[in-house]
Every structure is written in structure tokens, then in C-alpha cells.
Amino acid sequence: MNEITEMLGIRYPVIQGAMNPISNPEMVAAVSEAGGFGLLATGLKELEAVRQEIKAVQQLTDKPFGINIQTWTPTALNLAKISAEMALSAVTLSAGSPVEVCDYLKDKGVKSLAVVPNVANAVKSENAGVDAIIAEGTESGGVQGRNSVSTLVLVPMVVDVVNVPVLAAGGIGDARGFRAALALGAKGVQIGTRFIASQECIAHPKVKTVLCQAKETETVLFAQSQRTLSRILRTPLVEKLLAAPDRFDRKTFTANQNEAWFTGNLDLGFVSFGQVAGLIKEIKSVKAIIEEIVS
Ligand SMILES: Cc1cc2nc3c(=O)[nH]c(=O)nc-3n(C[C@H](O)[C@H](O)[C@H](O)COP(=O)(O)O)c2cc1C
Known part of the structure; x- marks a missing residue:
């Protein structure tokens, strides 16, 4: 038991990072059933669709789970209301200021965990009153x-300046990464990419195979817009777009990512993997992945 397992009511301090558009109810429920904390991604989904996904998870498990709220979206506060109404244990807040949602959830029994990419945002999030920080490298x-x-630089720096518990995210794919995160002062981890290569993940089998074959050098930071970068798999299509960035329609490209995830057609769209893809060689059940990580 530590602060994170106690706070979230889970067995192992392992959060499955929300992954838009592939954190399906089956994967989320499997993570929570295996003793971790599953998270649904919400992105720009309709509120009713989010409600249905939460219900689907609740039918599969009675263990705690949560949703991710991207706080820049216009529906952020409504998603917080749904989290409270549907008695979720916690939400993660990313891609924007946590202040408004965190304030709203304060007396609703739903914990707020802020995902931050630097020390300044960690301090701002702590001042906003979040219950934990996820430092994402x-x-x-x-x-x-x-x-x-x-992650190796960010986590100890955040641990040094905040008083709430810190979780490490980015680059963790096995027991060595988990132990390293704890050695850096983190009380738990948030893991995304490793769960893509799980039996329960909804991604097309071809995408999972490509992930298991990817080298650690095969991801690239790609500018989806003036403000946002995504770490994506470097495919022939991505190489072409990187060579001629002005000639491509970013909107269409983003829209096509569903096509890539669900049909496995990487000539049409992109998929996002972390660098830890290089370490992942096998598709396993969510339970086997979690048990190996905390072993
Ligand atoms: C395909 C994909 C989609 C993601 N979508 C989201 C998202 O919607 N919201 C969010 O806060 N983080 C998102 N993340 C980040 C993860 O929640 C998690 O923090 C990250 O994957 C951890 O690093 P790792 O991939 O090295 O394990 C996404 C990650 C991936 C791989």
C-alpha cells in the first residue's frame, strides 16, 4: 500500500494512460480487474457516448476506474459533472489548466490527477489543489x-518541488522501468504504449504487430498544428509529410488516424506510440502485462 493505491483504492500503483481513440471499455475494465487503474479517453467525444462507455466499463467490473479530461475542450466541465454523477474514483486532467475542473470536483469525492510536462505546470497544478501529479516525459x-x-529528468525535479504524490509517465514498459520510476521518487506509474500490445486493446492486430516490431528510433515528434506535437510512428507516409510539411492537410491527416488504428492501414493515417515501443516484443493479456511490470 502507498499513497496512490490508497487514494485510488487499487492493488498496484499502475494507471493505464488514457489513449484516444483506443482505450476501449474492455481494456479499461481489464486493467482495473488486474489491480491497476483503467482510464477511458474522452477527447472530443459526445457526452452521451462517454456516459455509455462508462456504463460499459461498470458492467464489466466493479473495481475503480476513471476518465481523462482534456481541460482545453469545451466539454471539460460537463465531463467532470458526469464523473461525479457516475461516481468515478478519479479523473486525469491533461492538455490545459486543471483549475476549473479541479475546483468543481473538490467536494464531489472524485480525485483529480494532473498530467504535466514540466516543473512549472506541476507547481501550478499543486496550487490548483490536485490530489496527485503525473509527470510525463x-x-x-x-x-x-x-x-x-x-522522464528521467522530469520526475525527480517534480518530486523535489511538490508535496502531493507524483507518478511517472513515459517510457515505462516492464518491471525495470517501474522500479526505476520508484527509485526516482514516483509513487506509481502511468503507462500507455505497453497496453496497445495487449489482447484486450481494440487497435487492429496489424498495428499491434507493427508495434512489436518497431525500433526505439522509429517514433518522431510531429507537428499536428502550430501548438501541438504528437509522438507518432515514423511510416513512409509520415516521412513524406515531414519532407513537405506545407503541402499536407493536417485536418484530414488527423481525421484519418481512426482509419489507421482500426483498419491497420498506415498508408492513410498515423498511430501514436512512445519510444518504449522498441522494448515491446509480445502481445499479452492486460493481466500478464501488469503482473510482469509489478513483479
Ligand atoms: C495512442 C495514444 C493516445 C493518447 N491519448 C491521450 C489522451 O487522450 N489524453 C491523455 O492525457 N494522454 C494521452 N496519451 C498519453 C498516455 O495517457 C500516457 O501518459 C503515455 O502513453 C505514457 O507514456 P508511454 O506511452 O511511454 O507509456 C496517449 C498516448 C497514446 C500512446
Whole structure:
């Protein structure tokens, strides 16, 4: 037991990072059943769709789980209301200021965990009243800040300046990464990419195979817009777009990511993996992944 397992009511201090669009209810429930903390991604989904996904998880498990709220989205506060109404244990707050959602959830029994890419945001989040900080290094999959810091640098720096518990995210794929995170002062970990290569993940089997074959050098930070970067798999399509960035329609490209995840067609869209893809060689059940990580 530590502060994180106690706070979230879970067995192991392992959070499955929300992964838009692939953290499906089956994966989330499997993580929570295995003793970790599953998280649904919400992105720009309709509120009713989020409600249905939460219900689907609740039908599969009675263990605690949560949702991720990207606080820049117009529905952020409504998602917080849904979290309280549907009695979720916790939410993670990313991609924006946690202040408004955190304030709203304060007396609702739902814990707030802020995902931060640097020390300044960690301090701001603690001042906003969050219950824990997830310090996410640039090796992670998903959206990134512009000034990249690695997990190894970020986690101890955040641990040194905040008083709430810190979790490490980015680059953790096995027991060695888990133990390293604890050695840096983290009380737990948030893991994304490793769970893509799980039997329960909804991603197309071809995407999982590509992940198991990817080298650690095969991801790249890609500018989806003026403000956002994503760490994505470097495919022939991505190489072409990187060579001629002005000639491509970023909106279409983003829209096509669902196509890539669900049909495995990487000539059409992109998939986001963290650098830890290089370490992942096998598709396993969520339970086997978690048990190996905490072993
Ligand atoms: C495909 C994908 C989608 C992601 N989408 C989100 C998201 O919607 N919200 C969020 O806060 N983090 C998102 N992340 C980040 C993860 O929640 C997690 O912090 C990250 O994957 C940890 O690093 P790792 O990939 O090295 O394990 C995403 C990551 C991946 C790989």
C-alpha cells in the first residue's frame, strides 16, 4: 500500500494512460480487474457516448476506474459533472489548466490527477489543489509540449518541488522501468504504449504487430498544428509529410488516424506510440502485462 493505491483504492500503483481513440471499455475494465487503474479517453467525444462507455466499463467490473479530461475542450466541465454523477474514483486532467475542473470536483469525492510536462505546470497544478501529479516525459506516446524533457529528468525535479504524490509517465514498459520510476521518487506509474500490445486493446492486430516490431528510433515528434506535437510512428507516409510539411492537410491527416488504428492501414493515417515501443516484443493479456511490470 502507498499513497496512490490508497487514494485510488487499487492493488498496484499502475494507471493505464488514457489513449484516444483506443482505450476501449474492455481494456479499461481489464486493467482495473488486474489491480491497476483503467482510464477511458474522452477527447472530443459526445457526452452521451462517454456516459455509455462508462456504463460499459461498470458492467464489466466493479473495481475503480476513471476518465481523462482534456481541460482545453469545451466539454471539460460537463465531463467532470458526469464523473461525479457516475461516481468515478478519479479523473486525469491533461492538455490545459486543471483549475476549473479541479475546483468543481473538490467536494464531489472524485480525485483529480494532473498530467504535466514540466516543473512549472506541476507547481501550478499543486496550487490548483490536485490530489496527485503525473509527470510525463517526452518519450511517451500522445500529445507533447514543445519543450521536451525526458522522464528521467522530469520526475525527480517534480518530486523535489511538490508535496502531493507524483507518478511517472513515459517510457515505462516492464518491471525495470517501474522500479526505476520508484527509485526516482514516483509513487506509481502511468503507462500507455505497453497496453496497445495487449489482447484486450481494440487497435487492429496489424498495428499491434507493427508495434512489436518497431525500433526505439522509429517514433518522431510531429507537428499536428502550430501548438501541438504528437509522438507518432515514423511510416513512409509520415516521412513524406515531414519532407513537405506545407503541402499536407493536417485536418484530414488527423481525421484519418481512426482509419489507421482500426483498419491497420498506415498508408492513410498515423498511430501514436512512445519510444518504449522498441522494448515491446509480445502481445499479452492486460493481466500478464501488469503482473510482469509489478513483479
Ligand atoms: C495512442 C495514444 C493516445 C493518447 N491519448 C491521450 C489522451 O487522450 N489524453 C491523455 O492525457 N494522454 C494521452 N496519451 C498519453 C498516455 O495517457 C500516457 O501518459 C503515455 O502513453 C505514457 O507514456 P508511454 O506511452 O511511454 O507509456 C496517449 C498516448 C497514446 C500512446
